[in-house]
Amino acid sequence: MSNQTLRYQISRPDLPLAMYREVVAHLQQVTGVEVSIIPQTSKEFDYNQSQVSGLWIEHNNPLDLVARERVRQILAYYQIQQGVESGE
Numbered sequence: 001m002s003n004q005t006l007r008y009q010i011s012r013p014d015l016p017l018a019m020y021r022e023v024v025a026h027l028q029q030v031t032g033v034e035v036s037i038i039p040q041t042s043k044e045f046d047y048n049q050s051q052v053s054g055l056w057i058e059h060n061n062p063l064d065l066v067a068r069e070r071v072r073q074i075l076a077y078y079q080i081q082q083g084v085e086s087g088e
Contacts, residue, residue, distance in 0.1 A: 004061075005058050005059065005060060006058065006059040006068075007056060007057070007058045007059075008056070008057040008058075009038070009054055009055070009056055009057075010054050010055050010057065010075065010080050011038075011053060011054030011055075011080075012054070012078075012079075012080050015078075015080070016051070017051040017052055019078065020037060020052050020055065021037075022078075023035075023055065023074065023075075023078050023080065024037065024055065026074045027055075027057060027071060027074055030067050030070045030071055030074070031064075031067060032059055032060040032061050032064055032067050033057065033058065033059055033060075033067060033071060034057075034058045034060070035055055035056065035057050035058075036055065036056045037052050037054075037055060038052060038053040038054045038055060038056060039052060039053060040052050040053050041053060057071060059071070
């Protein structure tokens, strides 16, 4: 069985930085999941936009259905839509 990495990019433009950090804290508790914040690239400041662009979520073993389901539950709790999925 090969060890692949499944990578997701998620984003919610109106989610504040503090909420992104809370999501990261919850996701990092899932075994085999790594999370990183994507910095905001916009040059214009807007109070209605998040201070970050989104999150990268990586599963070290995409075959672990329990971990994948737990990530889905956490994202659903925060009502964050899953974006681009790639196996980088």
